Amino acid sequence: MIAxxxxxxxxxxxxxxxxxxxxxxxxLPVFDHVxxxxxxxxxxxxxxxxxxxxxxxxxxxLLAQLCAIGREPACIINADxxxxxxxRRVLRGTLAKFDAASSFRLEYTGDMRNAKRVDNGLDLFxxxxxxxxxxxxxxxxxxRIGKPVWDCWLxxxxxxxxxxxxxxxxxxxxxxxxxxxxxxxx
Numbered sequence: 001m002i003a004x005x006x007x008x009x010x011x012x013x014x015x016x017x018x019x020x021x022x023x024x025x026x027x028l029p030v031f032d033h034v035x036x037x038x039x040x041x042x043x044x045x046x047x048x049x050x051x052x053x054x055x056x057x058x059x060x061x062l063l064a065q066l067c068a069i070g071r072e073p074a075c076i077i078n079a080d081x082x083x084x085x086x087x088r089r090v091l092r093g094t095l096a097k098f099d100a101a102s103s104f105r106l107e108y109t110g111d112m113r114n115a116k117r118v119d120n121g122l123d124l125f126x127x128x129x130x131x132x133x134x135x136x137x138x139x140x141x142x143x144r145i146g147k148p149v150w151d152c153w154l155x156x157x158x159x160x161x162x163x164x165x166x167x168x169x170x171x172x173x174x175x176x177x178x179x180x181x182x183x184x185x186x
Contacts, residue, residue, distance in 0.1 A: 001072055001091060001126075003031040004063045006145050007079035009056070010041055017043070019080040019178045030088040031075070035066055060143035060150050064136035068129050076154075078123040078145055081105065082112070084174040091126055091169075099165030100127035100158040105177040112176050122151040124175050131162060 010017035024044050027034055033048050037058040040051040054062060060076070067074035073095045077083075094101050105123045106115035127135070135157060143150030159166050169175075 001031055001088075001095075002033045002035060002067075002070060002074045003027055003077050004035045004037070004066050004074055005077050005079045006037045006056070006058050006063065007041065007044065008146070009038070010043060015181055016080065019180075020044070022178075023080050023082050026082045026084075027077075029085055030083050030091070032072070036079075037062060037066070057144045057146065059141055060145065060154070061136045061139040061141055063145075064132050064139055067127070068132035068136055070129050073126055073128050074132060075124060075126040077125075078177070080178055081123045082108075082176040082178070083124075084176070086172070087174045090172045090174055094167060094169060095126065095128065098162070098167045100125070100131050100162045101167045101169045102126070102155050102158060103169040103172070103175045105175045106173060107177050107179050109179045115173075115176050117170075120152070121177065122155050123177055124169070125151075125154055125158065127158065127162075131158070134161060 007020045008016040021043050028046065028048060035050050035052060036044060037052050037054050038056060039053050063076050067076060102122050103124045104117055105121050107118045108115035
């Protein structure tokens with residue numbers, strides 16, 4: 001299973017850099033490979049990481065297009081999302097039964113044990129490549145991570161397109177988003 005994301009350049013914000021580095025560390029046990037549609041960032045380099053240079057921030061349809069070209073399930077995930085270790089088991093189990101899934105996030109400040117849902121932000125979308133191949137051509141071209149609307153659109157598209165092959169993973173409570181000092185693309 002792969003993760004596809006785009007991060008805010010580390011030089012732009014020490015807070016965003018810390019949040020994204022923490023998130024990345026939580027992904028390594030979950031995903032077999034991580035693709036970032038960004039220029040290389042040494043703090044995110046690993047044998048599991050590939051950087052794909054392009055526009056910054058890249059449009060979501062490019063992330064979805066990258067998800068479509070493989071043979072294994074792929075996840076679009078915001079760069080500052082921390083996943084619990086059980087995420088690998090949950091995602092693999094889900095994709096053994098469903099074509100696609102998404103999850104609302106739980107916001108935390110410091111300690112994730114006190115995290116709670118504070119908004120309708122969706123920061124994790126996973127599907128088989130066949131689903132992504134149908135999705136990316138119809139996705140509006142102006143959607144970007146860190147900007148409103150794209151997550152609601154993608155959630156609704158997956159739910160409607162996949163119908164019985166879609167599930168909401170929010171009840172598993174494994175997707176955590178740090179509270180930002182200010183809202184900024186992550």
